[in-house]
Amino acid sequence: MSFNIIGTGRALPKKCVTNDMLASFLDTSDEWIYTRTGIKERRILTDESLLDLAYECSLAALENAGVAAEELDLIIFSTLQGDYISPSLCCLLSKRLGAVCGRQLDINMGCSGFIYALDIADSYFRADKAQKVLVVCAEAMSRISDWTDRSTCVLFGDGAGAVVLEKGDGFKAINLTVDGAYEDLYVPIPQGNCPYSPHSDEEGFLKMNGQDIYIFAVSAVVREINAILEQEGITPDEPDYYILHQANTRIIDSARKKLKQPAEKFPVNLDRFGNTSSATIPIMLDELNRAGKLKNGGKLIFCSFGAGLTTGVCAIEWTKQ
Numbered sequence: 001m002s003f004n005i006i007g008t009g010r011a012l013p014k015k016c017v018t019n020d021m022l023a024s025f026l027d028t029s030d031e032w033i034y035t036r037t038g039i040k041e042r043r044i045l046t047d048e049s050l051l052d053l054a055y056e057c058s059l060a061a062l063e064n065a066g067v068a069a070e071e072l073d074l075i076i077f078s079t080l081q082g083d084y085i086s087p088s089l090c091c092l093l094s095k096r097l098g099a100v101c102g103r104q105l106d107i108n109m110g111c112s113g114f115i116y117a118l119d120i121a122d123s124y125f126r127a128d129k130a131q132k133v134l135v136v137c138a139e140a141m142s143r144i145s146d147w148t149d150r151s152t153c154v155l156f157g158d159g160a161g162a163v164v165l166e167k168g169d170g171f172k173a174i175n176l177t178v179d180g181a182y183e184d185l186y187v188p189i190p191q192g193n194c195p196y197s198p199h200s201d202e203e204g205f206l207k208m209n210g211q212d213i214y215i216f217a218v219s220a221v222v223r224e225i226n227a228i229l230e231q232e233g234i235t236p237d238e239p240d241y242y243i244l245h246q247a248n249t250r251i252i253d254s255a256r257k258k259l260k261q262p263a264e265k266f267p268v269n270l271d272r273f274g275n276t277s278s279a280t281i282p283i284m285l286d287e288l289n290r291a292g293k294l295k296n297g298g299k300l301i302f303c304s305f306g307a308g309l310t311t312g313v314c315a316i317e318w319t320k321q
């Protein structure tokens with residue numbers, strides 16, 4: 001037996017940065033950003049820490065699930081970069097939540113982190129090592145964005161989403177892929193000061209070849225969705241929602257058109273939040289859940305892509321009572 005998703009939560013920084021605000025210090029415009037990406041604004045951390053966001057969305061998910069932090073057997077925290085390199089943010093989060101489980105880990109699988117975390121959780125449930133699991137995705141993209149590079153910094157935002165899982169049969173299938181290519185999307189590590197190792201001048205900012213990632217994403221998303229639909233023996237019409245990684249509305253629209261589905265089935269929030277890496281899918285899921293749009297027994301497809309280059313796709317039956 002695997003798991004059901006029984007609670008969701010999200011947290012966004014209070015500072016809203018519009019495209020026009022970016023155009024005040026970058027050679028860009030609201031028109032360029034919106035037509036190329038679908039983004040109108042994003043939230044950016046100011047005096048909040050990533051831990052603050054993680055705590056807020058975890059608390060919301062636990063309350064939504066009716067689960068106390070003490071009941072958790074496992075916490076999986078997905079982030080590209082926490083508040084510290086060490087300790088892992090899961091340790092600080094569990095202390096603040098009052099969780100007592102020893103099984104906790106941070107993972108860094110970029111934008112696919114949420115799907116990878118679900119895969120890890122699935123293994124714990126199947127091994128009977130967990131009854132209740134918290135998956136948290138919290139990302140501070142503003143810290144690794146180069147705010148002088150108009151081709152990347154306009155795309156991202158900060159945010160966090162969480163889900164609470166408990167034993168059940170709602171998790172139906174998952175597929176993950178990694179191709180090991182890094183040149184098109186990577187973040188260099190901060191330089192140390194070891195006198196014996198060569199130092200590069202490269203700064204610790206996200207580097208991306210947007211066009212190559214775009215080409216990768218438009219073919220990978222449809223390929224992976226079609227594969228999991230076939231695996232599960234369901235037609236593209238059957239899922240209630242396809243919750244895709246929120247990187248670019250053109251990528252989402254391209255997948256939707258190839259699958260011949262209406263826009264309502266491919267919800268979008270990147271107009272308000274930008275690309276929050278691994279947090280995009282749990283944030284979107286929480287919005288749908290709290291708006292009462294998820295019906296019991298409904299089929300959901302989650303699909304992500306990102307640095308690695310990775311893809312992650314999974315099929316869920318929504319079973320929250």
Ligand code: ACO
Binds near residue numbers: 027208
């Ligand atoms: N404002 C104005 N002009 C800009 C900006 C900007 N913010 N950024 C780039 N430009 C210019 C470029 O310099 C270029 O000018 P040139 O023709 O004079 O050289 C022109 O706009 C076109 O640039 P392209 O890169 O060809 O624009 P494109 O249509 O490909 O859109 C984008 C770029 C939005 C990045 C697109 O390629 C994309 O979305 N790629 C996928 C990115 C993605 O999904 N990343 C996330 C995946 S993983 C993760 O989530 C971490």
